[in-house]
Amino acid sequence: MTTALEKPREATGGGPKPMLDGQHGRVEQALIYIFTIVPFVALVAAVPLAWGWGLSWVDIAIGAVFFCISGMGVTVGYHRYFTHGSFKAKRGLRVGLAIAGSMSLQGSVIKWVADHRRHHAFSDREGDPHSPWLFGTGPIALAKGFWHAHMGWLYERDLTNRDRFAPDLVADQDLERVDKLFPVWTVVSLLAPAALGGLISWSWWGVLTGFFWAGLVRVAVLHHVTWSVNSICHMIGERPFAARDKSANFWPLAILSFGESWHNLHHADPTSARHGVQRGQIDISARTIWLFEKLGWAWNVRWPSPQRLARISVAK
Structure with a gap:
């Protein structure tokens, strides 16, 4: 099966490039720690704080809006569009999806x-940056693997080679600009909810609670939903489709992940614009792509066909 990875590599016209490209610098590594640990601390503090003070319907509404924007920036933009080419998009949508994904604080596009x-390219094998199966199958090895797949891999300093794995994005001037402005989108993602909270409540208290709930806590929740697809969805769940790895469907995450937790189908057919293909499988990202198609913003959408699904289904 040809993967989305192989197409941009062929476009370079050269031989294979190294998988890694140096290491994170100390400043960048420190920022990774800050932007993964600080929102998580806020998430831990959220329960006692919500019990006593500080959570309003305004904070919930602002947080929900930014969760959807940044979350689907990752699922529709970073994942299905930029990584796998599940559809083609007009320039405005392409840039908008890159910015929205950047606001998830999961790294530049x-x-x-x-x-x-x-x-x-290396799913659940040596070379996969976040497989939970790299340390063995015993209880201790799986616990170590879960931590590594969920977030431990983020603290490793190795950098994936952009020229080997994303030459098409490197060659796109619009995306290079968005990529370089990642610190700006980070600031916008955290301060815009605070500004909205202050303007709606017309108070500094609204600024503080907007920053805490719709900024830090929202980022932390989205982080752990995304990371759970890397960890949980490669460990437990149903596998109705034939994939070359241990990817699985985990239904409890379907809504929060906007359909990404129908992960087995995705690994069986990576370029498919829809991951939830069976009856009752809610896939909000696919519905959003359908809307973009109807509006004329997206085209050549790779919707799954019955024939394709029949070929990759596991016989029962």
Whole structure:
């Protein structure tokens, strides 16, 4: 099966490039720790804080809006569009999806795509940046693997080679600009909810609670939903389709992940624009792509066909 990874590599016209491209610098590594640990601390503090003070319907509404924008920036933009080419998009939508994905604070668009294409190239094998199966199958090994797949891999300093895994994005001037402005999108993602909270409540208290709930806590929740697809969805769940790895469907995450937790189908057919293909499988990202198609913003959408699904289904 040809993966989305192989197409941009062929476009380079050269021989194979190394998988890694140096290491994170100390400043970048420190920022990774800050932007993964600080939102998580806020998430841990959220329960006692919500019990006593500080959570309003305004904070919930702002948080929900930014969760959807940044979350689908990752699922529709970073993942299905930029990584796998599930559809073609007009320039405005392409840039908008890159910015929305950047606001998830999961890394710049080119870095994220390079890491994810590398994941598919070596899924659950040596070279996969976040497989939970790299340390063995015993209880201790699986616990170590879960931590590594969920977030431990983020603290490793190796950099995926962008020129090997994402040359098409590197060659796109619009995406290079968005990629380089990642610090700006990070600031916008955290301060815009605070500004909205202050303007709606017309108070500094609204600024503080907007920053805490719709900024830090929202980022932390989205982080762990995304990371759960890397960890949980490669360990437990149903596998109705034939994939070359241990990817699985995990239904409890379907809504929060906007359909990404129908992960087995995705690994069986990576370029498919729809991951939830069976009856009752909610896939909000696919419905959003359908809307973009109807509006004329997206075309050549790779919807799954009955014939394709029949070929990759596991016989029962």
